[in-house]
Amino acid sequence: MSDPQARKPTLTTRQGHPVHNNQQQRTVGSRGPATLENYHFLEKISHFDRERIPERVVHARGFVAHGEFEAYGTIGDEPASTYTRAKLFQSRGKKTPVSVRFSTVIGGRDSSEATRDPRGFAVKFRTDDGNWDLVGNNLPVFFIRDAIKFPDVIHALKPDPVTFRQEPNRIFDFMSHTPESMHMLTWLFSPRGIPANYRRQDGFGVNTYRMVNAAGEGVLVKYHWKSQQGIESLTEEQAAAIQATELGHASKDLYEAIERGDCPSWQLNVQIMSDDEHPELDFDPLDDTKTWPEDVFPLRPVGMMTLNRNVGNVHNENEQIAFGTGVLVDGLEFSDDKMLVGRTFSYSDTQRYRVGPNYLQLPVNAPRPDVQVNTNQDGGQMSYRVDNRGGNPHVNFEPSSVAGLAEADESYREYRPHVSGQLVRAPIERQNNYAQAGERFRTMPDWERDDLVKNMVKLLGQCDKHIQEKMVWHFSQCDEAYGRRVAEGLGLAVSA
Structure with missing residues (x-):
């Protein structure tokens, strides 16, 4: 033998x-x-x-799967080229490799996936023109509209620095001073705040972006992922039963579904709006605490994403995968969304801290092999290759009359929006903090509305009375029944 x-x-x-x-x-x-x-x-x-590389401050717990995006060649009933020159959308049947990371936001790396929390929904498209990252959530809005408040909202939601537990009093103390958060809270404390698993949730870009076509014309756009598996959520009781025996049920569900060939898919849709201030609306279209009404700005199908391959190694492909809202390709651009601009710095900055200055050399973050990387960047921790510099290793600067790299052809039409105004520190004018939260409350099924009220009462019941009263006042501005029902659950009188 x-x-x-x-x-x-x-x-x-x-x-x-x-x-x-x-x-x-x-x-x-x-x-x-x-x-x-x-x-x-x-x-x-x-x-x-x-x-172990440093844990992500947010989105520490997550799971990655790979697959492909297949374009329809159209945006709604029109050719994709009407709105964007981005190559991945132009022809029907064109396939682009993707990697997706689903995640929770607040909990640590080994926390429960059955907790009430937004879910990250981050997609890395490996396109002909390099990577495009669409970094969003499973809920369509966010708590705040200005990036300067991001550390504050996360600190309020994270464990208390003394007791090291999530304290409702801290959370609602902050939210009670942040009226634009009422819309997100209404989503989060409904059953939508605990998706049954990653396959049965929608995804949203949340922020407003731009699409630009070959003529240099631009439109505002919001991105929506629609689960082809349907939407399914958990109540607190159902989530507690899962959490009693399993912390990673959603990762397990996704992994096993792909392994047995039950590959999940999501249709990408966009809403499109002309790129101006839209004074006819009662909200600012760049406000990420608002949704665009679908009866006015309908969802237009763009393509289908299917996840069909699991990771080979969690550390290499999950812990080290890095997304950023600034990772865009030609034909897809930023809008003036104040939250988006702040995220664009923060996301890539945190990757340089966590994974290192050369995180883009890692296979899970690098563009496709057929997309050449030509830069004059060099050095830093864990650098293991030199990007292409045009054949002469002595020239690592531009311009040069000897060798090196040249700027890209500028024959395409650049989109140049006109921007004017004083430099100020000021909130947007059309805040309308309560209307959409109230509309969301009224359009929920009865059981979701009952669950929302029960969840609010349970946590607010642990808060100081003045915070309870302030939150009830905010809910009453959203909808009279909303405020009244929470107040009754807390044993409070409703003030007008």
Whole structure:
């Protein structure tokens, strides 16, 4: 009988040196002490000490799957080229590889996936022109509309720095001073705040972007992912039953579905609006605490995304995958959305801190192999290759009359919106903080509305009375019945 050990590859160090003894350190005698020149041990233990990169401040718990996006070649009933010159949308049947990371927001890396929390819905398209990241959530709005408040809202939602638990009093203290959060809270504390799993949830870009066509004409756009598996949510009781025995039920569900060939899919739709201030609306279209009414700005199908391959290694493809709202391709641009501009700096900055300045050299973050990367960037931690510089390694600057890289052809039409005004620190004029929250409350099915009220009463019941009263006042501005029902649950009188 052949020896199974003889068929195994030889264990080596990262230097490629064969390891002859992986059981004992080199010591002075069998009892020790150990010597400092145990290179294999030092390499092995020092790598072990660094096996975990810093946890994401938000979206720490997540799961990645890979697949493809297939374009319809149209946006609604019109050719895609009417609105954008982005290559991935232009022809029917064109397929683009994608990687998607679903996640919770507030909990740590090993927290429960059955908690009440927004779900991240981040998609990396590996297009002909390089990567495009569409980084959104499973809910269509956000808590705040100005990025300067992002650290505050996350601090309020994160564990108390003293007790290290999520404290309702902290959460609602902040929200009671942030009236634009009422719309998001109404979504989050309904059953939509706990999706049954990652496959049975929609996704939203949340922020407003622009599409630009070959003529340099631009429109405002919002992105929507529609689950082809349908929407399914959990009540607090259902979520608690899952959490009692399983912290990663949503990751498990997605992994197993793909493994058995039940590949989930989502249709990408867009809403389109002309790029101006739209004074006829009672809200600002750049406000990420608002949705655009679908009867006025209908959903237009663009293509279908299918996830059909699981990760091969969680660390390499989940922990190290990096998304950013600034990762756009030609034909897709930012809008003037104040929250979006702040996210665009923050997301890529956090990746440079977590994964390192060369995080884009990692295979999970790099563009497709057929998309050449030509830069003059160099050095930094964990740099393991030099980007193409035009064939002359001595020239790492531009312009040069000797060699190096040249600027891209500028023959395309650049979109140039006109911007004017004083430099101010001011809120947007059309805030209308309560109308859409009230509309959402009124259009919920009865059982979702009952669940929303019950959840609000449960958590607000742990808050100081003045915070309860302030939140009830906000809910009453959204809808009289909303405020009254929460107040009754708390034993409070409703003030006009």
